[in-house]
Amino acid sequence: MQDKNEQMAIKIAGQVAQSGGRTFYVGGLVRDHLLGIENKDIDIEIHGVPADRLKEILSGLGEVTVMGASFGIFGLRHYEVDIAMPRMENATGRGHKDFEIVTDPFLGPEKAALRRDFTMNALMEDVLTGEILDFFGGRKDLAEGVIRHVNAETFVEDPLRVLRAAQFAARFGFRIADETIALSKTMDLSALSMERITGELDKALMKAECPSVFFEELRRMEQLHTWFPEMKDLIAVPQPPSHHPEGDVWNHTMLVLNEAAGLRSAAKEPRYFMYAALVHDFGKPVTTEVIDGKIHSYEHEKEGLPVVSKFISRLTSETALAKYVLNMTELHMKPNILAAQNSGRKSFMKLFDRSVCPEDLLLLAKADYLGRNLTCRDYPEEDVLREMLAVYNDLMSRPYVQGRDLVAAGIAPGPLFKEALDYGHRLRLAGVPKEQALPQVLALIRRSAGS
Numbered sequence: 001m002q003d004k005n006e007q008m009a010i011k012i013a014g015q016v017a018q019s020g021g022r023t024f025y026v027g028g029l030v031r032d033h034l035l036g037i038e039n040k041d042i043d044i045e046i047h048g049v050p051a052d053r054l055k056e057i058l059s060g061l062g063e064v065t066v067m068g069a070s071f072g073i074f075g076l077r078h079y080e081v082d083i084a085m086p087r088m089e090n091a092t093g094r095g096h097k098d099f100e101i102v103t104d105p106f107l108g109p110e111k112a113a114l115r116r117d118f119t120m121n122a123l124m125e126d127v128l129t130g131e132i133l134d135f136f137g138g139r140k141d142l143a144e145g146v147i148r149h150v151n152a153e154t155f156v157e158d159p160l161r162v163l164r165a166a167q168f169a170a171r172f173g174f175r176i177a178d179e180t181i182a183l184s185k186t187m188d189l190s191a192l193s194m195e196r197i198t199g200e201l202d203k204a205l206m207k208a209e210c211p212s213v214f215f216e217e218l219r220r221m222e223q224l225h226t227w228f229p230e231m232k233d234l235i236a237v238p239q240p241p242s243h244h245p246e247g248d249v250w251n252h253t254m255l256v257l258n259e260a261a262g263l264r265s266a267a268k269e270p271r272y273f274m275y276a277a278l279v280h281d282f283g284k285p286v287t288t289e290v291i292d293g294k295i296h297s298y299e300h301e302k303e304g305l306p307v308v309s310k311f312i313s314r315l316t317s318e319t320a321l322a323k324y325v326l327n328m329t330e331l332h333m334k335p336n337i338l339a340a341q342n343s344g345r346k347s348f349m350k351l352f353d354r355s356v357c358p359e360d361l362l363l364l365a366k367a368d369y370l371g372r373n374l375t376c377r378d379y380p381e382e383d384v385l386r387e388m389l390a391v392y393n394d395l396m397s398r399p400y401v402q403g404r405d406l407v408a409a410g411i412a413p414g415p416l417f418k419e420a421l422d423y424g425h426r427l428r429l430a431g432v433p434k435e436q437a438l439p440q441v442l443a444l445i446r447r448s449a450g451s
Contacts, residue, residue: 005042008061008079012044013127015057021048024109024124026084030132031120034142035172043082044127045112050105051085058083072103086112110135117161118168118180119148141177148177155180159189163200166217170208176217184221197227198315205274211261212254230311231278233285240295244372249284256280256371263363272321273360275312276328277367282307283329301333327356328364335365339381348388349395349429358389399434400424401441409442420445 013023024045025033032039046054051072058064062076072085086107109124110133116122119138125131132139141148147165149155162184165176176184189197204214215231218224224232237249246252260277267273283304288297308329312322334351352358362385369379401424403417411417420441427437 003040005040005080008076008081009042009044009127011061012046012057012081012083015061016046016049016054017128019049019053019057021046021105022109023047023127024133025127026113026124027116027121030123030125031138031142033125034123034132034139040080041082042080043084045084045086045124046105047086047107047109047112048105051103054083054085054105072101088112088115109133114151115154116150117155117158117164119150120168122150145172145174146177147174147180149180149183152179152183155183156187159187159192160196160200162187162189162218162221162223163192163197166214166221166223167200167204167208169217170204170211170213173210173213176220181217181221184223187223189223189226192227194315201315202271205257205261205278206264206271209258209261211257211274215254215257227314228311230282230285230307234281237285237288238290238295239284239288239297246372249281249288252371253278253281256367259367259370260364263367267360267363268357269324269360272324273328273363275321276325276332276360276364279304279308279311279325280329280332280364280368282311301330304329324356327354328361331355331361332364332368335362335385336369336381339384345388345391346430349392352389352392353425353429358392362386362389395428395431398428400428401434401437405438406441406445409438411442411445416445416448419448 009023009025016023024047025043026045027043029039029041029043049057055064055074058074058076062079065075065077067073067075067082072087074083075081076083085103085105086109087101087103088107088111113122113124113133113135118141119136120142121138122134122136123138123142124133126133136150137148147168149161149165155161165180165184168174169176201214204211208214215224215228218228219232219235231250231253234250234253235248239247239249239252244252246255256277257274260274264270264273281300281304283300283302284297286307287300287303288295290296305326308326309322312325316322331351331354338347338351352361355361362382365385366379366382369381370377401421403413403421406417406420407413411420423444424437424441427440432440
């Protein structure tokens with residue numbers, strides 16, 4: 001069933017046809033249609049109609065919005081349809097936005113498609129007839145699962161395409177053509193903005209079943225060093241074979257990423273969770289050593305925090321993301337250790353209380369555990385961890401001593417307030433009911449005030 005955006009695209013195409021032009025679906029919409037993947041981002045390209053006439057057509061269908069007048073990109077208010085004119089792009093610098101744009105309604109579909117990044121994204125579909133134009137073998141590459149650049153001369157002008165190739169490989173399970181790998185090795189990514197890097201990384205982390213492919217392909221393209229040097233540092237860092245039969249820290253991280261992808265739908269903060277899975281062992285390259293013939297990485301969960309902080313700040317200024325990821329990194333080993341040691345309830349309550357998101361912490365612990373067990377899919381710690389988390393959540397749902405309780409008891413806010421509330425919180429974690437905890441907190445205040 002067509003939605004209103006598809007219906008509008010067809011209306012536009014009909015008006016354009018009456019003026020002697022043609023309208024094509026372009027980009028990812030055609031690719032995803034052929035792959036059987038839902039894509040509601042409708043991009044159309046108008047050929048054979050001058051800009052003034054196109055504006056007249058659009059004005060007759062609704063309120064025109066201009067998203068890039070110099071780029072020949074328009075829209076209609078209340079509709080999610082990107083309407084573009086054919087254009088050519090000439091690089092004027094090294095950045096993703098450093099291009100001179102020249103629109104030409106009579107450029108022709110083949111020349112217009114030449115500016116696309118990959119053959120599978122250069123496919124065009126006539127909105128009215130359904131005819132698919134394929135000038136560069138995109139349908140064959142799509143059928144064979146190959147990501148191949150359209151034109152070597154224009155491909156290298158946009159370094160973001162290196163990352164796009166990697167995230168498409170991860171999302172679709174495709175392989176990047178050898179010649180595209182070779183070309184990507186020659187490109188400089190340093191002028192890209194952090195927002196562009198994070199945009200492609202997020203797609204790989206959130207849309208791929210195996211996000212590891214994103215990094216494996218960047219590794220093949222020798223493009224980890226600029227934006228992901230901490231990932232490159234994981235390569236060849238050894239781990240004790242008895243605990244990590246999968247090999248080095250790189251292999252472990254790749255496996256944990258894929259395990260996390262299978263768990264992310266259950267996470268409270270799915271995107272943050274995937275970042276935590278990515279960086280959880282960044283401390284191992286700086287702590288791993290061989291002592292008496294045995295491999296150790298003591299305190300890597302703490303020593304890795306400055307490394308993680310540097311990595312995150314390179315990619316984003318999101319303080320909430322940084323706080324979450326640093327907390328998860330520091331605590332990621334604790335759940336499995338406590339469970340394996342049959343620790344008491346108090347230890348678990350203190351752990352969960354330190355965590356920014358206990359539910360996600362347990363998911364990370366599970367991904368970490370499964371990411372080092374290549375054959376066994378059992379996770380024996382899960383039952384006790386879930387049981388302890390249920391206890392913690394129950395305690396947190398009960399009434400507890402708050403500041404207003406102290407004010408109601410005649411205690412004026414002051415230096416003792418925080419100390420008293422901290423004590424009340426400890427009683428809460430211990431399972432002491434509020435009606436018993438409040439007198440103990442008030443007694444503490446009286447003792448402290450009298451000392």
